[in-house]
Amino acid sequence: MAADEQYIxxxxxxxxxxxxxxxxxxxxxxxxxxxxxxGGHHEGAEHGSIEAAKTLVASTDPEASxxxxxxxHGSPVWLxxxxxxxxxxxIFFTGIGIIGLFFVAIQYAAQAGWxxxxxxxxxxxxxxxxxxxxxxxxxxxVAKGDLFHWTHHDLYDxxxxxxxxxxxxxxxxxxxxxxxxxxxxFYILRMVAFFSLWYWFYTLIKKQMLAEDLxxxxxxxxxxxxxxxxxxxxxxxxxxxxxxxxxxxxxPHWFSTMFGWYVFASxxxxxxxxxxxxxxxxxxxxxxxxxxxxxxxxxxxxxxAFSVFWTYIWFSQFMLxxxxxxxxxxxxxxxxxxxxxxxxxxxxxLILNFxxxxxxxxxxxxxRHMAMLKVVCPIIIVGHWFDxxxxxxxxxxxxxxxxxxxxxxxxCIFFALFLWVSLSALSKMPLVAKNHPMMGESLNHHI
Amino acid sequence: MSSTGEKFLVGIFDDEDIxxxxxxxxxxxxxxxHEVYTPFPVHGLDEVLGYKxxxxxxxxxxxxxxxxxxxxxxxxxxxxxxxxMIIGGKNFVSLPPFIPVTFELTVLxxxxxxxxxxxxxxxxxxxKTPRTYDIRxxxxxxxxxxxxxxxxxxxxxxxxxxxxxGASEVNEKNF
Numbered sequence: 001m002a003a004d005e006q007y008i009x010x011x012x013x014x015x016x017x018x019x020x021x022x023x024x025x026x027x028x029x030x031x032x033x034x035x036x037x038x039g040g041h042h043e044g045a046e047h048g049s050i051e052a053a054k055t056l057v058a059s060t061d062p063e064a065s066x067x068x069x070x071x072x073h074g075s076p077v078w079l080x081x082x083x084x085x086x087x088x089x090x091i092f093f094t095g096i097g098i099i100g101l102f103f104v105a106i107q108y109a110a111q112a113g114w115x116x117x118x119x120x121x122x123x124x125x126x127x128x129x130x131x132x133x134x135x136x137x138x139x140x141x142v143a144k145g146d147l148f149h150w151t152h153h154d155l156y157d158x159x160x161x162x163x164x165x166x167x168x169x170x171x172x173x174x175x176x177x178x179x180x181x182x183x184x185x186f187y188i189l190r191m192v193a194f195f196s197l198w199y200w201f202y203t204l205i206k207k208q209m210l211a212e213d214l215x216x217x218x219x220x221x222x223x224x225x226x227x228x229x230x231x232x233x234x235x236x237x238x239x240x241x242x243x244x245x246x247x248x249x250x251x252p253h254w255f256s257t258m259f260g261w262y263v264f265a266s267x268x269x270x271x272x273x274x275x276x277x278x279x280x281x282x283x284x285x286x287x288x289x290x291x292x293x294x295x296x297x298x299x300x301x302x303x304x305a306f307s308v309f310w311t312y313i314w315f316s317q318f319m320l321x322x323x324x325x326x327x328x329x330x331x332x333x334x335x336x337x338x339x340x341x342x343x344x345x346x347x348x349x350l351i352l353n354f355x356x357x358x359x360x361x362x363x364x365x366x367x368r369h370m371a372m373l374k375v376v377c378p379i380i381i382v383g384h385w386f387d388x389x390x391x392x393x394x395x396x397x398x399x400x401x402x403x404x405x406x407x408x409x410x411x412c413i414f415f416a417l418f419l420w421v422s423l424s425a426l427s428k429m430p431l432v433a434k435n436h437p438m439m440g441e442s443l444n445h446h447i
Numbered sequence: 448m449s450s451t452g453e454k455f456l457v458g459i460f461d462d463e464d465i466x467x468x469x470x471x472x473x474x475x476x477x478x479x480x481h482e483v484y485t486p487f488p489v490h491g492l493d494e495v496l497g498y499k500x501x502x503x504x505x506x507x508x509x510x511x512x513x514x515x516x517x518x519x520x521x522x523x524x525x526x527x528x529x530x531x532m533i534i535g536g537k538n539f540v541s542l543p544p545f546i547p548v549t550f551e552l553t554v555l556x557x558x559x560x561x562x563x564x565x566x567x568x569x570x571x572x573x574x575k576t577p578r579t580y581d582i583r584x585x586x587x588x589x590x591x592x593x594x595x596x597x598x599x600x601x602x603x604x605x606x607x608x609x610x611x612x613g614a615s616e617v618n619e620k621n622f
Contacts, residue, residue: 319547
């Protein structure tokens with residue numbers, strides 16, 4: 001039936017990824033030097049706008065204004081920028097990794113046959129999960145004071161001038177099992193638990209998939225399906241909570257009930273675009289002979305549909321806050337709308353992630369041809385990188401946020417590492433499942 | 448029913464595999480097939496029949512575009528010029544609240560427009576008596592209709608070609 005295929009991680013591909021990594025390092029170092037030199041000047045020049053912002057917040061949310069800048073100066077601007085960018089890139093690539101597993105689980109739960117020959121690609125992407133988890137913990141412990149306002153303990157001390165009643169009321173969510181303002185036991189437990197659960201299910205599902213190659217039969221498919229169903233329930237909860245923990249808690253006074261979905265939608269469409277891009281490039285390199293225009297069409301439909309889904313979530317969140325016009329909520333968008341670079345990213349976000357994919361992928365032919373997918377998928381990946389930039393940076397950097405060589409360099413570094421890890425994982429297993437019970441269905445897939 | 452003078456040759460096929468191969472063989476011989484009726488969707492039939500892709504999506508897009516512009520024009524004119532009202536302290540013409548209505552009208556017009564286009568193109572109008580080439584196409588037979596006026600070959604020749612390509616019966620049908 002299916003020809004045996006084995007992906008070989010060729011020295012040429014390794015060299016290309018190394019070059020990307022090197023370019024990333026170079027850009028990053030240049031960016032850091034530039035940021036260090038402009039740091040002092042930046043702070044002085046921006047002081048006026050911070051004051052203006054404080055007045056703005058003060059006029060709408062007196063309790064927030066008392067604490068937002070309350071005496072925590074933290075690290076110098078350039079270092080804060082590095083921390084922010086590390087956190088931003090790690091969240092972004094964590095998403096792509098976990099979506100690899102999520103995609104595989106969805107295929108099992110939905111009993112989908114069409115995807116049988118491409119499932120190894122998202123599976124290989126999942127190899128990033130443990131690395132992302134370790135990075136997440138390291139970055140958190142190194143940069144928590146700069147990234148997360150809520151970690152400062154005097155916010156929870158009624159005697160302190162910085163006492164924050166709102167955060168005090170929310171403190172259980174972070175500090176349960178420990179003391180307020182101390183070590184956020186509950187928060188860290190969640191972070192460790194999520195990554196451990198995700199990685200555990202990743203290894204379990206992968207084990208079934210690889211055992212199927214050797215033994216055949218349908219029992220491995222059924223086991224993988226059972227595991228997938230359980231994982232999906234866990235992921236439904238954990239992805240939402242992770243979004244609150246890792247992204248929304250950067251702006252601890254602000255909250256949105258759409259936020260879990262919003263982060264998930266952004267991760268999901270980025271992951272789909274990444275899967276499609278890898279499939280298209282592997283096919284270009286002569287692999288995946290059984291993948292034809294019909295499979296590409298399905299991937300294209302996924303990317304198209306979930307671009308629209310992301311837009312729907314984005315709009316639902318924006319529109320409700322815009323319409324209700326409650327100061328505690330609108331401050332989030334005012335920050336992002338009134339100040340560069342957030343303001344142009346705010347609009348670029350919509351153009352890159354909605355307008356372009358919507359128009360470019362609308363026709364059937366666009367989804368069936370690799371040329372168009374090769375254009376749209378990178379647009380979406382870059383677009384959602386900007387999306388996460390705007391979720392994370394404004395809350396940490398306030399009006400000192402920048403986007404330059406530093407951020408681009410770190411994105412290149414992360415991207416190179418991610419590709420290296422996924423492609424080497426892909427080269428360690430058969431590229432196409434050998435005894436997948438639905439391979440025949442996929443071979444005859446026709447839409 | 449008044450006669451239109453159209454003469455058809457109707458081939459009956461028992462099995463969809465025979466039908467698919469039959470269609471290929473018959474088209475190779477240069478016979479123009481008017482239409483094939485099947486009791487259930489036969490995968491790949493439209494391809495062997497050489498049908499062009501439907502242009503319905505283009506119509507849908509244009510109807511959708513009409514809906515979008517209609518909705519925006521309507522709301523901007525009503526709330527911005529004809530009867531300006533302050534709602535929630537927003538500008539008279541503010542885009543975000545217009546989006547849901549715009550979305551709904553886009554979907555509505557493209558859906559209704561598609562249905563209307565489909566009905567008109569397929570000539571499905573009220574009180575139209577459908578042409579039944581063979582009533583068994585609603586039960587267990589695949590029915591191939593060949594318009595004799597559209598073919599150069601004679602009736603007998605086409606009949607033989609049909610038989611040779613797996614038709615279990617060949618009948619004549621006049622309308």
